[in-house]
Amino acid sequence: MKPMIDIASTLDRGNSDVVLIVDDVPDNLSVLHDALDESGYTVLIATSGEAALQRALQALPDVVLLDAMMPGMDGFEVARRLKALAATAHIPIIFMTGLTETEHLVAALECGAVDYVTKPIKPKEVMARMAVHLAGARERRQTRNALDAFGYATITVRASDGALLWQTPLARELLERYCATQAPHTPPQVKEWLQQCLSQLEQPGEPPRLTLEQGAKRLSFRLHQQIDDAEGLGDWLIVMREVSDTAVIEAIGLSFKLTPKEAEVLYWVVKGKTNKDIGDILGSSPMTVKKHLEHVFVKLGVETRTAAAGMAMGRIRLLQPQFEM
Numbered sequence: 001m002k003p004m005i006d007i008a009s010t011l012d013r014g015n016s017d018v019v020l021i022v023d024d025v026p027d028n029l030s031v032l033h034d035a036l037d038e039s040g041y042t043v044l045i046a047t048s049g050e051a052a053l054q055r056a057l058q059a060l061p062d063v064v065l066l067d068a069m070m071p072g073m074d075g076f077e078v079a080r081r082l083k084a085l086a087a088t089a090h091i092p093i094i095f096m097t098g099l100t101e102t103e104h105l106v107a108a109l110e111c112g113a114v115d116y117v118t119k120p121i122k123p124k125e126v127m128a129r130m131a132v133h134l135a136g137a138r139e140r141r142q143t144r145n146a147l148d149a150f151g152y153a154t155i156t157v158r159a160s161d162g163a164l165l166w167q168t169p170l171a172r173e174l175l176e177r178y179c180a181t182q183a184p185h186t187p188p189q190v191k192e193w194l195q196q197c198l199s200q201l202e203q204p205g206e207p208p209r210l211t212l213e214q215g216a217k218r219l220s221f222r223l224h225q226q227i228d229d230a231e232g233l234g235d236w237l238i239v240m241r242e243v244s245d246t247a248v249i250e251a252i253g254l255s256f257k258l259t260p261k262e263a264e265v266l267y268w269v270v271k272g273k274t275n276k277d278i279g280d281i282l283g284s285s286p287m288t289v290k291k292h293l294e295h296v297f298v299k300l301g302v303e304t305r306t307a308a309a310g311m312a313m314g315r316i317r318l319l320q321p322q323f324e325m
Helices: 026-038 049-059 075-084 102-110 123-149 169-179 188-199 246-256 260-270 275-282 286-300 305-319
Strands: 018-022 042-046 063-067 093-097 115-118 153-158 164-167 210-214 217-226 235-244
Touching: 018 026, 018 049, 026 042, 026 123, 042 049, 049 063, 049 075, 063 075, 063 123, 075 093, 075 102, 093 102, 093 123, 102 115, 115 123, 153 169, 153 188, 164 169, 169 210, 169 235, 188 210, 188 217, 188 235, 246 260, 246 286, 246 305, 260 275, 260 286, 260 305, 275 286, 286 305
Parallel strands: 018 042, 018 063, 063 093, 093 115
Antiparallel strands: 153 164, 153 235, 210 217, 217 235
16 A cells, blocks of 8 residues: 555645545555545545544545444544534545444434445445535635635535534634634524525525624625535525725715714714714714714704715715615
C-alpha cells in the first residue's frame, strides 16, 4: 500500500477531493486506499472512532467512508458526533457495513449518513456512490466561494432543529457581533425567521428578509437555496450582508447643510425612531435630540417629523438609490 497522507496542511484541495476512510481492518483500508489514490483522490485514514473525529476536525474532508462496526466507538456514534459539530456537520458520510438488517440501515441514515455500501467492499461501487455526493458538496462549496468573493457571508441551517451546520469566517464574526451566538447555536431570531420563510414557500414572490440593526449598520439575511431535498425542509443556505449607512448620513448632512449630529438625528427619524430611541442610540437625552430636531426643521423649512422624513427620504433616493429601509 502506498504511503498515506495524514498532515492536513499538505492537502491540495484545488486538484483533488479529500476522502477520509475509517475502518479498523487493514485489508479494507488497503483495498480502498489504493483504488481511490489511483483515481486521483487524496486519501486519509483512521482506524478508530476517536482517530476519525480528530482527523475530520483537522482536515475537514470532502467525504467520509465510515465502517459501522468498530471496537470502542462504533461508526454510528462517530456519525452522530460529526453531525453535532458545526465544523463537520456538512461533510457527507457513507457507511460501509456488513449489516443488512433494515433496522441497522435505518440507524445509519438516522445518525446522519447520506448513503451506505455493503461489505465486501467493491471499490467501483464506492466511487460511484461518492461521485454523486461529492458533486453536490462541490457545487455548494463553489456557491459559497463565489458569494464570499462579493462580500457576502453565508451560513447553512438545518430546518428540522435549527442547528447551524456551517458558516464562513465572516459569518462567524457577524453573528457574534450582532447576536452574541456561536455555532452550532443559531440566533433565535434567525431560527424564527427561517421557519416563517419555509411556511411561505408556496406563496409567490421572494421570501421575506430578516434585518438586524446595530447603530448605522445593519445585517440582512436572505434565504438563498435549499441544499438537501427533504420535502421542503432539509438544510438551507442563508446569505448575510452587512451594510453601513454612514455614507447616507453624510449625504443627508451635505445636502441639507446639517451638522453631523443633526444629520444622524434626521437619519433615525427617517428610520421611524422616537426621540427616546434616538437618544439611546446616540447616547444623548431625548431633550437634546429634540433640540437637534428643531434645528433640522428650521433648515429644511418644515414643521413636522413626517414632513422632514419625507423630504430626507426623497433626497436619499436621489443620492443613494441602493438605500433600503
